[in-house]
Every structure is written in C-alpha cells, then in structure tokens.
Amino acid sequence: MVEGDEIPDVTVLLADGTMPLAELGLPLVVYFYPKDDTTGCTREAQDFTALAPAFAEAGAVVVGISKDSPAAHAKFSAKHALSVALATDVDGAVCEAFGVWVEKNMYGRKSMGIERATFLFGSDGKLVKAWRKVRVPGHVDAVLAAVGALRS
Numbered sequence: 797m798v799e800g801d802e803i804p805d806v807t808v809l810l811a812d813g814t815m816p817l818a819e820l821g822l823p824l825v826v827y828f829y830p831k832d833d834t835t836g837c838t839r840e841a842q843d844f845t846a847l848a849p850a851f852a853e854a855g856a857v858v859v860g861i862s863k864d865s866p867a868a869h870a871k872f873s874a875k876h877a878l879s880v881a882l883a884t885d886v887d888g889a890v891c892e893a894f895g896v897w898v899e900k901n902m903y904g905r906k907s908m909g910i911e912r913a914t915f916l917f918g919s920d921g922k923l924v925k926a927w928r929k930v931r932v933p934g935h936v937d938a939v940l941a942a943v944g945a946l947r948s
Contacts, residue, residue: 797894797915801923804893808859808883811866817890820881821857822921823946825939827914827930828896832864832872832882836912836932841872843936844880856943859883861890862910916942 797804803818817826827844829837844851844858851858859881864872869882891897896911912930916939917923925942927935
C-alpha cells in the first residue's frame, strides 16, 4: 500500500460480528501485530488503549488486526484491560491486501508471519501514512501526532 490508496475492500471479524473494514469509521488507524499476549504486541495494544481517549477526541477509530481467534482476542483484552478494538483476519485476506503477510527470519529459521505495521486513512478513505516494520516504543505517539495533523 502506498499513500493515496483507498482502504482495501476486505472484511474483518470483530467480537460482535463481521464488518467491512471501510465501515468502521474514518479517519481510521489500522495496526497489524503478530500475536496476542506477546511482549511487543501487548505493549503496543496497551499504548493504543492508553491513548484511546485522545484518538477518540481526534475523531479517529483504531483497530488492531492479527490472525488470532476472537476467543484469544477476548482473553488478551480481558487480561490486559484493553479497550482498543481487535479484529481477526480469518483467512489472511486482510494481511494480503495490506502486504503485511511476509517472510520472517528468526534465528536462521524462515517462516511466514505478520509484519508489525500501522496504516492511517483520512476522512476520504485514502491512505495518509504507513508505518512499516514498527518499533513499539514511541510508535503510538507518532500515530496520534499524524492523526492530529489531519485536523490542521
């Protein structure tokens, strides 16, 4: 995905059912993370939760996406008191549409997995900014700043 691209025509599975991604609301922050209840993923979700009121005040909807099941998301959310919406990419179509299903290399072993990435769509439904290969510390603050810049 490159700046100016439209939100992909994909559907996500939320706790209360399926919904086209574009219908979640705009501006929209979509962040992809590899796995529930791992160190980096937990920290990122906690950071988005901590700043959820600021994202809401700026009018932005935030959703985290992984391939974990809705039951795993519910357990993860409850365990860490998360308020950010978590969606399941059941068949991998959302990851493919965003180009985040990639080959990873850990300790010399190659495997496929989700690249930690965040995408910001403006009120027109077009991609404003993409963060690839995200490092968690300070990332959510940068995303919030970009959301704030949409208003000016």
